[in-house]
Amino acid sequence: MKFFYLLFFSLLNISCSIKYKTSEFNLSESPPEPDYSNKESWAVLPDLWNPYLEEIVGKPKLKKSDVFFIYPTLFLDKKNPKWNTDIFDPSVRIDILKKAVAYQASAWVKAANLYVPFYRQAHYRIFINPYSEQGHEAGILAYKDVRRAFEYYLKHYNQGKPIIIAAHSQGSLHAKKIIQEFFDGKPLQKKLIAAYLIGVKIEKSMFQEIKPLQIPEQTGGFVSWNTFKKNKFPKRYKDWFQGGIVTNPISWNTEKKSQESQHLGVLYSDKKIYPKSLSVEIIDGMIWSTLPKVPKRFFLSFIKNYHFADINLFWADIQKNAVNRSEAWFQQNTQ
Numbered sequence: 602m603k604f605f606y607l608l609f610f611s612l613l614n615i616s617c618s619i620k621y622k623t624s625e626f627n628l629s630e631s632p633p634e635p636d637y638s639n640k641e642s643w644a645v646l647p648d649l650w651n652p653y654l655e656e657i658v659g660k661p662k663l664k665k666s667d668v669f670f671i672y673p674t675l676f677l678d679k680k681n682p683k684w685n686t687d688i689f690d691p692s693v694r695i696d697i698l699k700k701a702v703a704y705q706a707s708a709w710v711k712a713a714n715l716y717v718p719f720y721r722q723a724h725y726r727i728f729i730n731p732y733s734e735q736g737h738e739a740g741i742l743a744y745k746d747v748r749r750a751f752e753y754y755l756k757h758y759n760q761g762k763p764i765i766i767a768a769h770s771q772g773s774l775h776a777k778k779i780i781q782e783f784f785d786g787k788p789l790q791k792k793l794i795a796a797y798l799i800g801v802k803i804e805k806s807m808f809q810e811i812k813p814l815q816i817p818e819q820t821g822g823f824v825s826w827n828t829f830k831k832n833k834f835p836k837r838y839k840d841w842f843q844g845g846i847v848t849n850p851i852s853w854n855t856e857k858k859s860q861e862s863q864h865l866g867v868l869y870s871d872k873k874i875y876p877k878s879l880s881v882e883i884i885d886g887m888i889w890s891t892l893p894k895v896p897k898r899f900f901l902s903f904i905k906n907y908h909f910a911d912i913n914l915f916w917a918d919i920q921k922n923a924v925n926r927s928e929a930w931f932q933q934n935t936q
Contacts, residue, residue, distance in 0.1 A: 621726045622682040626738045632687035632721055635746055637753035642688065644672075644697055645706065645717040646758075653703040657872055658710040666713035666794060666927045667762050669754060669779075671747055672701035673770030673800065676724045684727070684739035688719035701769070704868060705912045709767050709797075712923035716758065718750030722771060740774070747775040751783065763792045763930050765923060769912055770800040773825075777807060780823065786810045794930045796823040797919070800911045802845035802886065813846045817853035817922060818929040824848035828907035828914060831882065831889040835906060842886035849883055850915040853922055857883045861891075866917030867910075869895045874917050890914060 635642035640649055647661050675696050676686045686693050697719065706717055723739040726732040766784075768776035776798055784790045785808045795814060803825040805813065814822040825846045829835060835842065851859035859881050866876040878894040892902055893914060907914065 621679045621724075621732060623726065623732055623735060624682050626684050626736050628738065628742070630683075631685055631742060632683075633689060635688055635719055635721070635750070637718060637750045638757075642719055642750075643717065644694070644702055644719050645670075645715050647714045647716075651698050651702070653699050654707055654710070654715075657703055657707045657868070661710070661715070664713050664927075665762060665931065666765060667754075667759060668706075668709040668713035668715055668765040668767050668923070669751060670702075670706040670709065670715060670717045671720070671766075671768035671772030671776050671779075672697055672705065672717065672722070673768075673772050674722055674725050674728075675700060676722050679726075681724070684724055684736045685721040685742055686724075688721060694719065704916075705769055706767070708868070708912060708916045708919040709765060709923050711920050712927045713765050713794075714762075716754055718747065718754075720746035720750060720775075728771075740771075743771070744775045744778055747779065748782070751779055755783075755789075761792075763794045763927070763934075764789075765794045765927070766796040766798075767923075768798060768800075770908065773798045773801040773803075777801070777803065780808065780811055784811060790821065791934075793822075794820050795923070795926045797923075798823050798825045800827060800908055801825070802827070802842055804845060813848065814853070814926075815855055818925050820926050820930045820933065824850070824853070826850055826888045826911065827886070828888045828890050828911050830905040830907060831891050833889075833905040838886070845886040847883050847886060847888060849881065850888070850918050850922075851881060853918075861894075864915075864918065865921060867893050867895055868913050868916035871896065876917065879914065 643649055650661050702717055721743055723743045727736040727740050766776050780796050784793050812822040814824050826848050827842055849856055849859055851863050861877045861880045864877050864879055866874040867878050869875055875895050879891045882889040890907055
């Protein structure tokens, strides 16, 4: 099964499941801590590539900018009572490389050198009751890994280059904290090209000086969106979405609607780009998307929540926008 269909059935499994195997969080039972001085703790570095990524974007070429990407929750097994993943488990590593790296992080490769740390992501059940309190510390543990990876990246890899922060879902929750701790009102803010905080609710009040980006070449702020099927609402719309910042990932401005003719392309499960395949409408806290015109779209017609495809649906649009913002940053900072 390909990427889209794997995630499709995973979402069905989550939505139909009520009970998970679980236990109280116990730090002593956590998987081994990553050592970011060791390349084994990184999924991607400019000199640590993989065939899944190469198949989509080719071999790496050094850029003047960096992108630090934080992947989403892939730990979904309802029968697994553990709270955090073991990054040294081969099945975990391959899952991240085949899915999040190949189909999501790849969108930023044309604009910047890609850095993706493995981290002990928290199990999906931290986001749902009655498990969220029980596993609260699992989310903290995951963020501590991301924070240490970013600190190591700054000290040993960055060398003063401007930075894109890109993330999805659980990754965006960690990315939000990275922005708050390292960029917002800090000297490093000057190096921020943009933060792509996708798949979570982000409000203006979460940052003091980092603002939403409202034109395609604007830099130094953030973009964010959550995608749902047109004319459909999630059950927890008011809690999880309403009031959040929504960026139009086709026009990258304040337009409330974009047409199919403007859409640059979906990266689909066959690793091909399908342009002009959807239109969008911005509502309070969300994007409404039409059913994308891709092969075997019949399978996608059954689901309303496009969260799993927040990046894939606009892959080519993100790619171009990241290049534009990176170029704009250099123009603004070399005059």
